[in-house]
Amino acid sequence: MDGLRMMAYLWFLGLPALPAQIGPVAPPAAISTEGVPPISRALERSLAPYRTVPGFGFGGWLGGRRELLIVAGAAPSGQVFSVVTPGAPPRQLTRISGRLVGVEPRPGRNQFAILYDSEGNESIQLALVDTRAGVLGRLTDGRSRHTEPRWSPDGRSLAVTGDARNGRDFDVYLIRPDDPDPSASLLLEAEGLTSIEDWSPDGRSLLVSESDVGHDTRIRAIDVESGSSTLVVPGPGTSEIHSPGSPRWSPDGSSLFLTCFDDGEFRRLARLDRTTHRLTMLSTAIETDVDAFALADDGETLAVTVHEDGYSSLRILDADSGRELARPDIPAGQISGLRFRPGSTEVAFNLVTTREPSQAYSVIHPSGVVVRWTRSLPGSTGVRIPDPPEQIRYPSFDGRAIPAFVYRPDPRRFPGPRPVLIDLHGGPQEQARPSYLGPDAYIVTELGMALIVPNVRGSSGYGISYLRLDDREHREDAVRDVGALLDWIARQPEYDPNRLVVRGGSYGGYLVLASLARFGDRITAGIDLAGISDFETFMADQPPLRLELLRLEFGDERDPNTQEFFRTISPLRRADRITSPLLVVQGRNDPRVPVAEARQIVDAVRENGVPVWYVLADNEGHGYSRAENLEYLRAVEASFLIEHLRKTRLEDDDPRPSTP
Numbered sequence: 173m174d175g176l177r178m179m180a181y182l183w184f185l186g187l188p189a190l191p192a193q194i195g196p197v198a199p200p201a202a203i204s205t206e207g208v209p210p211i212s213r214a215l216e217r218s219l220a221p222y223r224t225v226p227g228f229g230f231g232g233w234l235g236g237r238r239e240l241l242i243v244a245g246a247a248p249s250g251q252v253f254s255v256v257t258p259g260a261p262p263r264q265l266t267r268i269s270g271r272l273v274g275v276e277p278r279p280g281r282n283q284f285a286i287l288y289d290s291e292g293n294e295s296i297q298l299a300l301v302d303t304r305a306g307v308l309g310r311l312t313d314g315r316s317r318h319t320e321p322r323w324s325p326d327g328r329s330l331a332v333t334g335d336a337r338n339g340r341d342f343d344v345y346l347i348r349p350d351d352p353d354p355s356a357s358l359l360l361e362a363e364g365l366t367s368i369e370d371w372s373p374d375g376r377s378l379l380v381s382e383s384d385v386g387h388d389t390r391i392r393a394i395d396v397e398s399g400s401s402t403l404v405v406p407g408p409g410t411s412e413i414h415s416p417g418s419p420r421w422s423p424d425g426s427s428l429f430l431t432c433f434d435d436g437e438f439r440r441l442a443r444l445d446r447t448t449h450r451l452t453m454l455s456t457a458i459e460t461d462v463d464a465f466a467l468a469d470d471g472e473t474l475a476v477t478v479h480e481d482g483y484s485s486l487r488i489l490d491a492d493s494g495r496e497l498a499r500p501d502i503p504a505g506q507i508s509g510l511r512f513r514p515g516s517t518e519v520a521f522n523l524v525t526t527r528e529p530s531q532a533y534s535v536i537h538p539s540g541v542v543v544r545w546t547r548s549l550p551g552s553t554g555v556r557i558p559d560p561p562e563q564i565r566y567p568s569f570d571g572r573a574i575p576a577f578v579y580r581p582d583p584r585r586f587p588g589p590r591p592v593l594i595d596l597h598g599g600p601q602e603q604a605r606p607s608y609l610g611p612d613a614y615i616v617t618e619l620g621m622a623l624i625v626p627n628v629r630g631s632s633g634y635g636i637s638y639l640r641l642d643d644r645e646h647r648e649d650a651v652r653d654v655g656a657l658l659d660w661i662a663r664q665p666e667y668d669p670n671r672l673v674v675r676g677g678s679y680g681g682y683l684v685l686a687s688l689a690r691f692g693d694r695i696t697a698g699i700d701l702a703g704i705s706d707f708e709t710f711m712a713d714q715p716p717l718r719l720e721l722l723r724l725e726f727g728d729e730r731d732p733n734t735q736e737f738f739r740t741i742s743p744l745r746r747a748d749r750i751t752s753p754l755l756v757v758q759g760r761n762d763p764r765v766p767v768a769e770a771r772q773i774v775d776a777v778r779e780n781g782v783p784v785w786y787v788l789a790d791n792e793g794h795g796y797s798r799a800e801n802l803e804y805l806r807a808v809e810a811s812f813l814i815e816h817l818r819k820t821r822l823e824d825d826d827p828r829p830s831t832p
Contacts, residue, residue, distance in 0.1 A: 197807060199787075200800040206774070206786040209815075211807045219807055221555045222614040227529030228253075228262070228546035229509070230522045231275035234303070235282050236514040240545055241265075241275055242532055252286060254303065255532070258545045265303055271797055274320055279327035279514070285311065287320065292793020293761045298332065300349050311347050312356065321347075322368045324375045329396075331368045331378055332356070340717045342366040344380060344394060359399050365717060370420050379404070379419045379428070383721070388414045391430070404428065409449030413442070418464065422491075423471040429454075429491070431462050437635035441465055441476060441494070454494030458487075461633055466510035467491060468517045473537060475519040477507045479633050481563055482577065482605045484508075486521075488537050500535045502542055504560075506605055520545070526560040529608045556582075556617035561606050561625070566660035568629075569652045572641075575634065576626035576657065577606055579616050580666075586620035591671035591696075591817050592661055593621050598678030600630040600642060600650065600725070611806050619813060622667055628653035628683070644727045644734075648741050651686045658694050669694070671817045677701035677795065678765060685743030685773060688750045697753040697816040699809060702765045702794055705773035706744035708735065713766045747776035753783040755812045757805060759792030785812060 196210030231241035231252065240255045242262060250272045253262035266272070266286065273296060274287035282303040287296050296318045298311040312318055313336060321332035328350065333342040341363050345356040362382060369379040369391070378394040391405040405416045413432040417439070420429045428444045434453065441455040441462045454474070455462050461479040468474075474489040484507035488498040505525035512519045513534075520534040532545040561577035568574050581590055593615060597604045604625040615621050627634065628650045630642030642650040654674070662669040673696055676684040681703015688698045704710045711729040714722060727734040739745050754777050758770035770786070778784045787808055789801050796802050 197804070199804055200789075200798075202791040202798075203787060203789050203801060203804060205788070205808075207778075207783065208785045208787065208808055209811070211804075211811050215811055215814075216807055218618065219611070219614060219803075219810060222611045222618075222806075223803060227524070227548060227608075228522075228532050229530050230511070230520050230532040230545075231509075232277040232284070232511055233513045233520065234277050234284070236280055238513060238518075240520065240532055241277055241284060242546060243272060243275060244546075252284070252301065255545050258534075258543050259547070262546070266301055266307070268299075268307070270297075276321055276323060276330075278323055279325060281327055283308075285321055285323075285330060287318070289793075291761050291791040292759055292795070292797060294763045294793060298330075298347075308349075309354075311349065311354065317342075319365075319367045322371060322378075324371050325373060326375055329375075331359075331371070333362070333366045333368060333380070335717075337361065340715065344368070344378070346396070359396070360394055360401060365721070369418065372421050373423055373425050379421065381417070381419070389416055391416050391419050391428075404444075405430070405432075407449070409444060409451045413451070415439075420465075420467055422467065423469055429465065429467055429474070431465070433636060437637060438462075441474075441489075443491070452494075454489065454491075456494065457496070464508065464510050466512050466519055468512040468519070468537075469515050470517060473497075473512075473517045475510050475512065475521075475535075475537075477510065477521075482575075482603075482633070486535065488535075498537060498540055500540055500542055502533065502535070504606075506607055518543075524607050526606050526608060527557055529610065556613065558609060558613055558616040558623075561623075563606075566626075566657060568656040569649075572629070574626055574628060574653050574656065575631075576624055577604060579609065579623040579625075581616050581620045581622060583666075589666060589668035590620055590622045592667050592669075592673070593623050593813070594654070594657060594672070594674045595623060595625045596628070596654070596674065596676030596680035596683045597625070597631070598676070598680045599632075600679045601632050601639060603627050603631045603633040605633075611802075614806075614810065615813065619810070619817075621813070621817075624657065624661070626653065626657055643725065645737060647726070647737075648686070651683060651690060654683060654687045655691050658691055671696055673697045673699065673813060673817070675699035675701070676703065678703065681765070682743065685750070686741065686746075688752050688754070689743050689746035690749075692750055692752050695752050697755070697812065698750075699755045699757070699812065700770075700773070701757045702759065702762055703756075703769065703773075704765055705769045706742040707738040708742065709744075709772070710765065710769055711738075713768065718764075744772055744776055747773065748780060750777045751780060751782055753785075753812075753816050755785045755787070755809065757787045757796075758789075759794060759796065760788060760790045761793045764794045 197216050226244050229243040231243050234241050242253050243250045245251045252266040253264050270288035270290050272288050276285045285298050289296050300308045316334045316336040318332050318334040321330050330347040335342050342365050343362050344360040346359050347356045365383045367381050380392050382390045392401050393404050394401045413434050416430050416432045431439050439461045443452045458478050463477045465476045472491050474491045476487045477484045483504050486500050503525050505523050507521050509522045517537040518534050522530045523533050524530045534543045558579045561579045564576050565573040616623050630650050661667045674684045674687050681700040684698045684700045756770050756774050760767050774784050774786045
């Protein structure tokens with residue numbers, strides 16, 4: 173769509189008239205495109221109010237006192253700040269050029285470790301930062317991959333895992349930043365993916381979790397002095413549970429708290445007595461997943477978040493009996509990052525609502541006082557925020573009810589049947605939850621599209637049976653859930669089934685491509701963000717450890733029957749059936765879904781004479797994080813939607829602009 177037609181379209185929607193500027197919007201230097209028409213300045217200006225409003229991510233309590241570390245900003249993806257009192261202006265502490273992915277405060281000091289990578293390559297490194305002196309130095313080798321670290325209780329040692337030994341297995345290392353030689357020293361050679369979970373209160377032992385093919389997740393205790401280890405789970409008292417997670421020592425060292433599955437559908441919270449080996453379930457009264465928990469230093473108070481129809485519910489429990497002590501009154505949203513302030517029963521966390529991006533809050537127990545620590549800068553007055561989504565359940569091919577969330581445009585501004593964007597999450601073992609739409613609000617409030625976000629089978633949050641419904645030979649059943657959603661949309665008078673787009677990233681991108689190949693006559697266009705196009709080529713291009721873990725979900729590509737199954741379900745093998753316009757977005761440094769997956773589907777679909785827009789960023793990985801790339805991508809996506817929803821699939825080309 174050229175600039176004049178775009179401006180006419182915006183006028184038709186009732187948006188402010190925008191002066192034309194010379195020339196189209198140029199892609200950022202690191203982005204190359206194919207088949208993408210010029211993006212008009214008018215569209216760029218209309219999107220401007222919907223640029224991301226930065227939220228604040230809680231990163232921990234600084235120095236053990238009542239001061240927060242937070243992560244904020246978006247260029248390329250955040251910096252670390254401190255907030256000295258609730259509502260105080262954040263004070264910037266870092267100015268790193270890499271992609272910040274985490275922060276870990278050092279106990280008893282005005283220092284913290286940061287986790288970062290370069291241009292999305294996920295080779296996570298660590299550095300030590302002082303609040304006054306800035307970055308003191310890198311703590312890792314600059315090459316290997318590392319997982320989230322944990323400081324010892326006295327702050328002298330930092331435990332971390334990394335794959336320096338062979339590029340596959342994540343061994344356990346100790347780093348002592350104050351030593352003359354602070355280089356990481358090997359504590360334990362491990363197999364598979366190992367993560368640091370917790371230090372014992374006396375600083376003599378580490379808890380680590382191990383994930384390896386052929387075994388359930390295991391919990392191991394390591395003696396820091398000798399390097400010897402003891403298997404805790406599975407072990408005495410834990411034979412009836414599986415998939416243990418987030419183990420934490422009690423303050424006196426007598427017990428471990430952890431989440432696990434027993435013989436039920438949902439993840440539960442339990443306590444394991446280290447002397448008697450008695451396992452006590454603490455969340456038997458909660459008939460849904462326990463998402464996360466934190467234990468206060470008094471050893472008596474637990475903060476627990478549970479999944480309730482997509483939202484988080486915060487509960488305060490008695491650590492001995494599991495009895496609910498309080499249910500704090502906080503806004504409905506998603507809670508993450510629970511952490512008690514040392515020596516207190518005040519617990520802080522992130523909260524994302526449908527009205528606002530992530531903010532830092534805390535709750536003081538037992539008073540129940542809810543404290544808001546941060547507040548985003550006021551957004552543009554031109555931004556309209558959609559109403560919270562409605563949760564629906566629609567019937568699928570086997571009679572199963574599939575949960576989904578529906579964001580609707582204002583019917584007063586957009587009367588009549590509305591076009592639909594179906595957004596498919598990745599994973600596959602993730603879930604879509606009501607959240608702040610950010611720039612996606614433009615799609616609902618300015619383009620007048622309904623946004624439907626389903627949790628097809630294989631999503632988490634709805635029981636372990638539902639989670640396993642798409643495993644291996646049942647992979648295409650999730651695609652059939654998308655087809656059932658198309659049927660449901662066609663029965664709703666408020667939607668226009670002839671103007672419908674599917675979008676998804678990673679595994680969701682696979683679902684997009686598979687849906688286009690199977691239901692293309694019912695889908696107007698598709699948006700594939702770093703999606704899998706061929707399971708054979710995807711599996712062949714994975715590092716050894718990740719490949720072994722993927723086999724548990726998708727099947728063993730070495731087996732002839734699995735090879736044949738992959739050929740049957742892979743969108744690339746059905747590319748001749750994809751006749752709907754396609755937008756493909758990829759990062760060149762993607763370590764999860766290689767760039768070849770995008771290249772081959774672009775070439776194959778283009779052979780059908782179908783319009784294919786391709787956006788490739790040289791400085792991004794699995795998903796875009798740099799502000800300039802995100803802004804351009806959103807403009808491309810909006811232009812793609814406008815271009816292909818100007819008319820229904822049943823209409824002839826019409827040069828007149830029409831509301832989508």
